[in-house]
Amino acid sequence: MSDCAELSRTSKQGLAAVPPAARKIVAWIDRLNERVGKITSWLVIPMVLAMMYEVIMRNVFTAPSIWALDVVMILYAIHFMLGSPFCLQTGNHIRTDFFYHSWSIKTKALVDMFNYLIFFFPIHIVFLDISVAYAWKSYIQNEVSVTSPWMPIIWPAKMALPFCVALTLIQGVSEVIKCWYRWKTNELLWDNEQLGEAAD
Numbered sequence: 001m002s003d004c005a006e007l008s009r010t011s012k013q014g015l016a017a018v019p020p021a022a023r024k025i026v027a028w029i030d031r032l033n034e035r036v037g038k039i040t041s042w043l044v045i046p047m048v049l050a051m052m053y054e055v056i057m058r059n060v061f062t063a064p065s066i067w068a069l070d071v072v073m074i075l076y077a078i079h080f081m082l083g084s085p086f087c088l089q090t091g092n093h094i095r096t097d098f099f100y101h102s103w104s105i106k107t108k109a110l111v112d113m114f115n116y117l118i119f120f121f122p123i124h125i126v127f128l129d130i131s132v133a134y135a136w137k138s139y140i141q142n143e144v145s146v147t148s149p150w151m152p153i154i155w156p157a158k159m160a161l162p163f164c165v166a167l168t169l170i171q172g173v174s175e176v177i178k179c180w181y182r183w184k185t186n187e188l189l190w191d192n193e194q195l196g197e198a199a200d
Contacts, residue, residue, distance in 0.1 A: 014187030022177050026190060029174035030089055033167055037086025043079040047072050066150045077157040081164035085171045109183035116176045124169045131162040 015023070054068035087093055100108060137143075138155040145154050178190045 014181075014185035015189050017185060018181045018189065022181065026174045026177050029170050030190075033085040033089050033171050036167060037083050037089075040079055040082040040086075043075045047075045047079070050075075066148070067152065070145060070148050070150055070152045074152065074154060074157045078160045081160045082167070084164055085167035088168060088171050088175070104186075105188055106183050106186050109179040113176055113179035113183065116172055116179065120172050121169070124165055124172065128162060128165040128169065131165050135159045135162050 050068045050071045054065055054072075057068075058064040084093075100111070103111070135155070135158045138158040141155075142153060143155050143158070144151040182189050
């Protein structure tokens with residue numbers, strides 16, 4: 001317990017050394033993606049309801065719908081994409097950490113910062129350009145699913161793609177700032193306990 005208290009105390013001291021502008025940027029970006037992620041999580045409810053309806057109609061009344069599975073897939077696509085930036089913020093993406101978990105805070109921060117700058121940003125910038133054109137074409141054509149007899153419009157799911165990439169790019173800015181100050185201070189700044197402090 002005392003070790004946790006000491007970590008919290010030293011982290012707060014390190015966070016106090018971060019310029020206010022950097023703390024505000026991180027706080028704003030993190031809160032944006034946290035809110036988007038939490039709002040998006042409510043899509044689970046209509047997904048579950050649509051799936052329950054389909055199961056009941058198919059197995060109890062032998063009258064499967066032509067729309068329920070399409071609704072579930074479209075909502076899941078939106079849910080998955082708009083929730084991804086929040087997943088990045090909370091560190092819940094899959095990471096191959098055979099060596100990573102044993103590294104020091106400074107080494108982790110340096111490697112993460114290198115990966116963001118060399119790989120993450122260039123790939124996401126290209127992907128943003130492609131996804132905007134892809135989603136816009138779907139929107140102006142009012143694209144529908146030709147694989148379904150119901151033929152629902154699918155551009156809302158495709159429109160979520162550039163939003164996902166844009167929000168992920170913005171979250172990347174926050175993560176690079178965190179990496180930089182973790183490297184400078186050798187403190188585990190902006191862990192879950194410190195998110196509230198970042199706005200002060």
